[in-house]
Amino acid sequence: MHQVFKKPVSLKDIQTHFCxxxxxxxxxxxxxxxxxxxxxxxxxxxxxSVGCSVFLxxxxxxxxxxxxxxxxxxxxxxxxxARPDSFVFTYQGDGDLAAIGTxxxxxxxxxxxxxxxxxxxxxxxxxxxxxxxxxxxxxxxxSTSPYGRNRSKDGAPIRMAELLAQxxxxxxSARVAxxxxxxxxxxxxxxxxxxxxxxxxxxxxxxxxxxxxxxNWGMDPLSANExxxxxxxxxxxxxxxxxxxxx
Amino acid sequence: MARIEIEETRCKGCGLCTLACTxxxxxxxxxxxxxxxxxxxxxxxxxxxxxxxxxxxxxxVAIRVFK
Numbered sequence: 001m002h003q004v005f006k007k008p009v010s011l012k013d014i015q016t017h018f019c020x021x022x023x024x025x026x027x028x029x030x031x032x033x034x035x036x037x038x039x040x041x042x043x044x045x046x047x048x049s050v051g052c053s054v055f056l057x058x059x060x061x062x063x064x065x066x067x068x069x070x071x072x073x074x075x076x077x078x079x080x081x082a083r084p085d086s087f088v089f090t091y092q093g094d095g096d097l098a099a100i101g102t103x104x105x106x107x108x109x110x111x112x113x114x115x116x117x118x119x120x121x122x123x124x125x126x127x128x129x130x131x132x133x134x135x136x137x138x139x140x141x142x143s144t145s146p147y148g149r150n151r152s153k154d155g156a157p158i159r160m161a162e163l164l165a166q167x168x169x170x171x172x173s174a175r176v177a178x179x180x181x182x183x184x185x186x187x188x189x190x191x192x193x194x195x196x197x198x199x200x201x202x203x204x205x206x207x208x209x210x211x212x213x214x215x216n217w218g219m220d221p222l223s224a225n226e227x228x229x230x231x232x233x234x235x236x237x238x239x240x241x242x243x244x245x246x247x
Numbered sequence: 248m249a250r251i252e253i254e255e256t257r258c259k260g261c262g263l264c265t266l267a268c269t270x271x272x273x274x275x276x277x278x279x280x281x282x283x284x285x286x287x288x289x290x291x292x293x294x295x296x297x298x299x300x301x302x303x304x305x306x307x308v309a310i311r312v313f314k
Contacts, residue, residue: 001250005302005312018306020284021261025306181267181300214261221261 008032010041012061021221023211024052026178027120028059030188034195040087047076051093052126070101073108076115089116094135095125098158109204112169116198116205122213130216134158137235161208165241171203173242177210179228193247202245210236249297250313253287257309260284264301270294273301
């Protein structure tokens, strides 16, 4: 009898601070597995953002730079240009990437920086107390939209994966989820593809990862997981929106 | 013959593994851990096929699978 499933080497053996049922932990593991598969752990420099993803440096067994709020793609640009032989990825939430850091992500993507961006979308500001984010669904109640997001006042949620796919500099853009085994296996494939783009020096790759946030949605973990598959997947369709090299 | 090990100190009791197991072999415990969580427990080790879907979906990497 041998072990067929174990913790990836790039992930430290410590318990995370994530709430029960939060998908951040799953995405951390998938990213670590991809690093293991390509054997890039030793030359990886991760760029952490602000939000629940901020403790990335404590969970991954790699070098990490902590960027100011929203500025991870700009910091990653500098890291990659200074150390072109390194493997650089950012891991950002929706409050970080789609709100405060919109300028940085759009321009880094448009320049076609040779980095990978993992964007975890849970339709809310998780760490700061569940405020409305640009990705909050219409009608969703948050601490700053107690009557639900109002389309005419607050606009419609931003679909980042589609938006970035339009830019010339983007080589790969996909949206994934891990709410059930089928979506999870696909997420694993797409994250590895995104990593392959950088390993082979083929340009900017972007993964939008749909995640639950049971605490701020006011749901138990199973209902929150269910919401990802129903409400979120119908507004944020899963799939690959750009795959330049056809990997 | 396959076997899973659920690490009680890592499990936060979200229950996602109970959904992932196609044979419905995982249930929630009736006791709570030191950290205050109701954890996942294997109910029938004999029937486990070692597909590892429970471990794949676990956000806390709390499940080890042997085959």
